[in-house]
Amino acid sequence: MNILETILKAQDGAAVQQLGQHLGVRPDQAGAVLAALAPALAGGLQKNLQSPGGLEALMGALSGGSHAQYLDNPSMLGAATAEGNGILGHILGSKDASRAVAAGAAQQTGLDASLFKKALPLVASLVMGAMAKQTSGGAATMATATGSGGGLLSMLTPLLDQNRDGSVVDDVMGMLGKLGGS
Numbered sequence: 001m002n003i004l005e006t007i008l009k010a011q012d013g014a015a016v017q018q019l020g021q022h023l024g025v026r027p028d029q030a031g032a033v034l035a036a037l038a039p040a041l042a043g044g045l046q047k048n049l050q051s052p053g054g055l056e057a058l059m060g061a062l063s064g065g066s067h068a069q070y071l072d073n074p075s076m077l078g079a080a081t082a083e084g085n086g087i088l089g090h091i092l093g094s095k096d097a098s099r100a101v102a103a104g105a106a107q108q109t110g111l112d113a114s115l116f117k118k119a120l121p122l123v124a125s126l127v128m129g130a131m132a133k134q135t136s137g138g139a140a141t142m143a144t145a146t147g148s149g150g151g152l153l154s155m156l157t158p159l160l161d162q163n164r165d166g167s168v169v170d171d172v173m174g175m176l177g178k179l180g181g182s
Contacts, residue, residue, distance in 0.1 A: 004038045006130035010071040015126055018074040023119055025111075033116065036105035037123045044091035045127075061090075062135050067128040077122055084121025087128055 007015055008031065020030030048054040061067075070077050092098050102116035 003042060003127055003130045004035060006133060007034060007038070007071065007126045010126075010130075011074055014074040015071055015077065018077045019119065019122055019126070022078055022122060023115055025115065029111065032109050033105070033111065033119045034123055034126070036109050037101065037116065037120060038127060040101040040104070041091055041124055041127045044093075044097075045131075048091060057090075058131075059135070062128070062132045065128070065132065067125065067132040069129070070125050071129040071133060077125065080125035081121045084123075084125040087124040088120055091124060 013027070016030050016034060017027050019034065020027045023030060023033065025033070045058070049058060065083075070080055088098050092101065098120055099117070102113050102120060105111075105116045106113035
């Protein structure tokens, strides 16, 4: 199951309902917000995994944090903003990159960019929660993270291969180009 599916199905959709409540939008709009932001966050995670020490840092964050709580108990999502901003700093690297992601998602959906700015830390917390749930079934190992038996990378790939050509490289490069302002 990929990240987006994990979040959408968490507690029979309660995570999406809570996201909508915090954003002041209907659940279908919250789903659109989530669907627009998740690929960019997955791209940032993929980029981080490929940097030296990135996999170890992610595995440490997943095993040491309590990220799954936002999927297990979605009513806690309102308290996720500060943690989510920290996650965004690691995934996207800067506030400018976060603003670019919000602007791109707004353009893609027709919803206001300020909605996406407000949603980004909450969605980042949900994404980390989904990844934490994937690794919680046992010891978080390199094999789990790299996709043996449906690990973390298998959760990221469907979001990253947007044109479904079997390669994430062109899609990730396009996302990163947009993040960099090119």
